[in-house]
Amino acid sequence: MSAHIFLVDDDQLLRRSTAFTLENAGYQVTTASNAEDALDLLKRIQPELVLLDIGLPGMDGLQAVRHFQDSGIPVIFLTARRRELDEILGLELGAEDYITKPFDADVLLARIRVVLRRNQRQTAQLSNLEALTVGDLEINPAAHTVTLKGQPVELSAREFALLHVLALEEGHVIPVDKVLAQVWGAEFVGEPQVVYVHIRWLRQKLEVQPNNPERIVTVRGVGYKLVSQG
Secondary structure (H helix, E strand, O other): OOOEEEEEOOOHHHHHHHHHHHHHOOOEEEEEOOHHHHHHHOOOOOOOEEEEEOOOOOOOHHHHHHHHHHOOOOEEEEEOOHHHHHHHHHHOOOOOEEEEOOOOHHHHHHHHHHHHHHHHHHHHHHHOOOOEEEOOEEEEOOOOEEEEOOEEOOOOHHHHHHHHHHHHOOOOOEEHHHHHHHHOOHHHOOOOHHHHHHHHHHHHHHOOOOOOOOOEEEEOOOEEEEOOOO
């Protein structure tokens, strides 16, 4: 079955032309003109990838991206203005990629294929791995679940992959570039901002005091380590 792409953009002409391109390439396509409608649709559809315009009316793409990530859906930002591009340099909001408008159809399709392959590869790898216990934290890759002191913790696909990489080397410092290569791919090495942001999000969900972390510890100038608690 073909992958389902969710296109969210307020430009009607771009929606029509891009949807036509995607459908001709064999993808199933759903479109929305704003983030609010898109999030409503998300209750009924399960896309494999979202193409998300940043400059949306109402809730913009920078605000909406976390909702898609929390559902485990990879996002490619669509951006038209240099100001927007400056805001997402390093992809620190967690999107898989970004592409500037106007974009070439072949370039867009190539970016989509890369992101879908990467996401499918990570999902397949995780599904074959055994569950891990790090103190009071339990990580089950096959079920894609995390519990903390027996209570479920909702993580995005990227947050889950990051936590799993840290858990595999419990108590050992993992350099930032190694984290990037294992979680995001080699092409992201040298862009540490994306790791910083996802570490912050993980701490918000797993630490008693996110600003004074004891579970996910920073080793300044080197990387991060996951420390057993409980």
